Structure formats: structure tokens, C-alpha cells
Amino acid sequence: MRSVKILVGVVVALGLAGSMAAIVPAFAGAKGMYDNPKAPPMTPRLNLGKLSYDAFCASCHGKTAGGTDKGPTFIHRVYHPGHHGNGSFFIAAKKGARAHHWGFGDMKPVKGVTDDQLGAIVEYVRAVQQANGLF
Secondary structure, X not given: OHHHHHHHHHHHHHHHHHHHHHHOOOOEOOOOOEOOOOOOOOOXXXXXXXXXXXXXXXXXXXXXXXXOXXXXXXXXXXXXXXXXXXXXXXXXXXXXXXXXOOOOOOEOOOXXXXXXXXXXXXXXXXXXXXXXXXX
């Protein structure tokens, strides 16, 4: 009976791992980079978000949220809305964030970004995540 429970536990664990693998693209790796991210279908609101993202975020988080040597991709399971909700992006941009998932160092507050711009940025990032299969 004990060996059956262990076998069931292993099967469940493998199933969960497989489910996560399906959620997280294979090339959103441990180094925080995502090669060749797809752009989402653009709308006027997403264009505003992209303009603000490019002005305030892209230098560290990369074109289309792919990551750079200064900051991680947003196309990774740690930035899935179920782990880092939209409010996390606002807090990080307004107050900064201690490094806790990646080795890029602490994020400093983003000077000059408004709440309206942040809202549009988050919408754009979520659209990029969706276009790249994160959810």
C-alpha cells in the first residue's frame, strides 16, 4: 500500500511539472531572458502602453519584455498574474523592489512614471505575456 501511495505521489508531481511546463515557455530560462518574444495584436490602448513601456522599462526589461543583462523578462511564470498581480508592477515602479527572483540586483523606483502610464504599461505587459503563451 505504501508503494502505491508513493507511486501516486510521483505521478501527481510529474503531472504538475508537466502542467507548469505547458504554461511556461521553455526558453524563458533561469537567466531571465526570453528569445524573440512575440508582440501582441495592438490596439490604441496597447500602443500607449508600449510607448510608456519603451520609455520607462525597455532599457532594463528588454524590447517586448524579453529581458536584458540589466533586468529580467516579464514572460516568465514568476510574473504570471497569479504570482505577481498587477499591483506588484505599480509597487515596484513606484517604490523599487528588492531582488528576490533573479540575480540582477535591486530595482530602483522609476522616476517620472505616472499611475496612468503604469496602468497602460501593465496592460501592455499582460498582452505580451498572453501573446507568448504565459496564460
